[in-house]
Amino acid sequence: MLMNRLQKAYYIWKAEGIDALLYKVKLKLDMKNIFRENSYKKWVEANECDIMRVTELEYNPLFSVVIPVYNVADNMLRECVDSVLSQTYKNFEIILVDDASTQKSVRKVLGEYEEKPGITVIYREKNGHISRTTNDGIHAAKGEFVALCDCDDLYAPNALYEVAKKLNEDPDLDFIYSDEDHISENGKERSNPFFKPDWSPETFMSFMYTCHLSVYRRALLEELSGLRVGFEGSQDYDLVLRVMEKTMRIGHVPKILYHWRMRKESTANAIAAKPYALEAAEKAKKEALVRRGLKGEVTFLPAIAQYRVTYFPQGNPMVSIIIPSKDNPKMIAMCLDGIVKHTDYENYEVILVDNGSKEENRKEIESLILNYQQTGELQVRYIYRPMEFNFSKMCNMGAKEAKGEYLLFLNDDIEVSEEVKKSPHYTAGVEQWLSVLLGQAQVSYTGAVSCKLYYPGGIQIQHAGVVNLSIGPAHGLYGLNDTFNYYYGRNLMDYNFCSVTGACLMIDRKKFEEAGRFDEDFPVAYNDVSLCFRLVELGYFNVVRNDVILIHHESVSRGLDRESAEKEERRSREMQKLYEKHPRFLKGYDPCYNPNLVSDSIDFSIDMKYASKHEKVKKLQEREFAEYHCVSQEEEILVYYVDFVEEKEELVQINGWMFNSRKESNNHNRVRVLLKREDNGEIYIVKTKKSHRPDLQSVYADRKKVSLAGYQTIFSKANLPKGSYQVGLELDKLYIMCKNRLEV
Numbered sequence: 001m002l003m004n005r006l007q008k009a010y011y012i013w014k015a016e017g018i019d020a021l022l023y024k025v026k027l028k029l030d031m032k033n034i035f036r037e038n039s040y041k042k043w044v045e046a047n048e049c050d051i052m053r054v055t056e057l058e059y060n061p062l063f064s065v066v067i068p069v070y071n072v073a074d075n076m077l078r079e080c081v082d083s084v085l086s087q088t089y090k091n092f093e094i095i096l097v098d099d100a101s102t103q104k105s106v107r108k109v110l111g112e113y114e115e116k117p118g119i120t121v122i123y124r125e126k127n128g129h130i131s132r133t134t135n136d137g138i139h140a141a142k143g144e145f146v147a148l149c150d151c152d153d154l155y156a157p158n159a160l161y162e163v164a165k166k167l168n169e170d171p172d173l174d175f176i177y178s179d180e181d182h183i184s185e186n187g188k189e190r191s192n193p194f195f196k197p198d199w200s201p202e203t204f205m206s207f208m209y210t211c212h213l214s215v216y217r218r219a220l221l222e223e224l225s226g227l228r229v230g231f232e233g234s235q236d237y238d239l240v241l242r243v244m245e246k247t248m249r250i251g252h253v254p255k256i257l258y259h260w261r262m263r264k265e266s267t268a269n270a271i272a273a274k275p276y277a278l279e280a281a282e283k284a285k286k287e288a289l290v291r292r293g294l295k296g297e298v299t300f301l302p303a304i305a306q307y308r309v310t311y312f313p314q315g316n317p318m319v320s321i322i323i324p325s326k327d328n329p330k331m332i333a334m335c336l337d338g339i340v341k342h343t344d345y346e347n348y349e350v351i352l353v354d355n356g357s358k359e360e361n362r363k364e365i366e367s368l369i370l371n372y373q374q375t376g377e378l379q380v381r382y383i384y385r386p387m388e389f390n391f392s393k394m395c396n397m398g399a400k401e402a403k404g405e406y407l408l409f410l411n412d413d414i415e416v417s418e419e420v421k422k423s424p425h426y427t428a429g430v431e432q433w434l435s436v437l438l439g440q441a442q443v444s445y446t447g448a449v450s451c452k453l454y455y456p457g458g459i460q461i462q463h464a465g466v467v468n469l470s471i472g473p474a475h476g477l478y479g480l481n482d483t484f485n486y487y488y489g490r491n492l493m494d495y496n497f498c499s500v501t502g503a504c505l506m507i508d509r510k511k512f513e514e515a516g517r518f519d520e521d522f523p524v525a526y527n528d529v530s531l532c533f534r535l536v537e538l539g540y541f542n543v544v545r546n547d548v549i550l551i552h553h554e555s556v557s558r559g560l561d562r563e564s565a566e567k568e569e570r571r572s573r574e575m576q577k578l579y580e581k582h583p584r585f586l587k588g589y590d591p592c593y594n595p596n597l598v599s600d601s602i603d604f605s606i607d608m609k610y611a612s613k614h615e616k617v618k619k620l621q622e623r624e625f626a627e628y629h630c631v632s633q634e635e636e637i638l639v640y641y642v643d644f645v646e647e648k649e650e651l652v653q654i655n656g657w658m659f660n661s662r663k664e665s666n667n668h669n670r671v672r673v674l675l676k677r678e679d680n681g682e683i684y685i686v687k688t689k690k691s692h693r694p695d696l697q698s699v700y701a702d703r704k705k706v707s708l709a710g711y712q713t714i715f716s717k718a719n720l721p722k723g724s725y726q727v728g729l730e731l732d733k734l735y736i737m738c739k740n741r742l743e744v
Helices: 002-016 018-036 039-047 074-085 104-111 129-140 159-169 201-206 218-223 235-243 275-291 329-341 359-375 391-401 418-422 430-441 509-514 527-537 565-581 583-588 694-699
Strands: 063-069 092-098 119-123 145-148 175-183 190-194 214-217 250-261 296-301 306-311 319-325 348-354 380-384 406-410 446-454 461-463 466-469 472-475 495-497 504-508 541-552 617-620 638-648 651-660 672-677 683-687 689-691 710-716 724-731 734-743
Touching: 039 190, 063 074, 063 129, 063 159, 074 092, 074 104, 092 104, 092 129, 104 119, 119 129, 129 145, 129 218, 129 235, 145 159, 145 218, 159 175, 159 250, 201 306, 201 495, 201 541, 214 218, 214 235, 235 275, 275 296, 275 306, 306 430, 319 329, 319 391, 329 348, 329 359, 348 359, 348 391, 359 380, 380 391, 391 406, 391 527, 406 430, 406 509, 418 430, 418 541, 430 446, 430 504, 430 541, 446 527, 461 472, 461 541, 466 527, 466 583, 472 565, 504 509, 504 527, 527 541, 527 565, 527 583, 565 583, 638 724, 638 734, 651 724, 651 734, 672 734, 683 710
Parallel strands: 063 092, 063 145, 092 119, 175 250, 319 348, 319 406, 348 380, 446 541
Antiparallel strands: 145 214, 175 190, 175 214, 296 306, 406 504, 446 461, 446 504, 466 472, 495 541, 617 683, 638 651, 651 710, 672 683, 672 724, 689 710, 724 734
């Protein structure tokens, strides 16, 4: 543990300097202090203040809450049943099934509830374990839906109401699950919230993430004959694996509706507490592959105590590897050399699409291709078509010429290399990269498939999935060190994401055509995101295979998007166009990302903005404002970007980054937000806090001290007079007015 921390500290110091390291250390210490004060308690107070509030529902289905009981402490059993009786939703019944408990007090406690209306108590004569006991409860259920609850856990008071509310939004749902947290053995402290994605089938193949609260249509449970005996410990996981083979009408309530008791013998405390649960999970996954007619292997990952499913390619379909490129013969040679040396799947072709390399570079590329063809190592088709750069058009041209049933779009700066073996999470053989991607792409519900990408020379993450945030699409875990296990294994297990990178994207040709191919209105940025959004809209699920790791020499060919104001402006225009074409994803909608997580960062941390201290809004006097100097965009003194101006009820959050190009270090900046009232010119000013922006360090590599040039602020509209405001930014008494507006 100490070595890992020292390694991480060295990595930050080397990449970003001593200021960034000290900032991260202070942040860590501050977070420890916050957790001593119970920060999650503050989150609960800020976000669950209205859970007792109900509105009249048009559809009020009967829920049968089935609680299997066995040798549980008296107080825990009472608290469990009472938490259901305390529901704000009233159309439910409770079915308590005792599995022949040997603890005499259990029958005594159950007896207290026998005469209460809406409660059925069943006593089994013989111990049959969890599956048989739960099935007895399901058979006795009268409700249209069955809700499961362990006998030592607790329902939130709004649990059934929120599920009913979800069913009013979509009455055809067959299975609904919610977010959850842990509760201490004494029932006094809540902790470890798990904010889950909406239904994500490949994430579910990685691990049992739906867990609690789980509500099923009773007719579906009867069709599936309930829980299966022989899967005890992972009986719910096996059930949902079978449910997803019958229906994809699965809903998610992104609220904490279930509190999982952290008993010593519970898997809420540690999976090692029930080793037989791991064996049952492995068995459930293997049987699921057989039922679905898929071939693959199930491999145990001891670092996270989970089983990975790797699909074997079905048949021997051709894969067409399409590589757009220009004036980059050395990088192409590296890319092709890696493919030739490290690919065990043999049925593939390479199509190189060149949009106008210089004559000397073209000749070098043709010579390289000829050499491969003469040796018989690789068949490459070279499409030379001089034209203005348009990544989408080049990919579509390559797809049109491709013979393969599956298409792999690959940047020319991607390297298949044994360098990835230095990763502590390296599992699949380097040579299996193409077969693993292909096997995943052949799964019926899969859309686009990508992998984890590292920057060269280390294990720094460049891509592990794309998240659609309020600030726009962003690479999850971007720039972080892959030594660690991030939010529920986001960098370790295979996850569904709303989008994946076009730097390495495999897709079934039929699905590619169904999605309308790459949109040529996106020549540079967001072409991959647009394609992935369309796949999601069609009902497919995009996947990142974290067991495949490649090296990405990012943007060597054409430079980074943010290296100039012109490129930044173009990126902004293309992002606006992206959301005009896909309005469902506007303002950060992402089915694979929980709305309770931060909307402006890539580390999957919990959104604490409504539980944190808010900044004061101060009116700036004319004499004070006279001391400030306005600079123009053309002067390029203040380099800045407003990621977003987000409003939620009475609160406003403004995030972005800014630095002074004339300063050597921008890690100690104190940016302030200016709000200029448009009707009378009054100026209001709001302080901001620094934020860590490793992306700036990557983009502005010539400026060593900008990784702390991010800013963020949250304030209340109540402190501003009503009206329209223009947003500006001030640093070192220099200010610039932005295009952003705020209505109060």
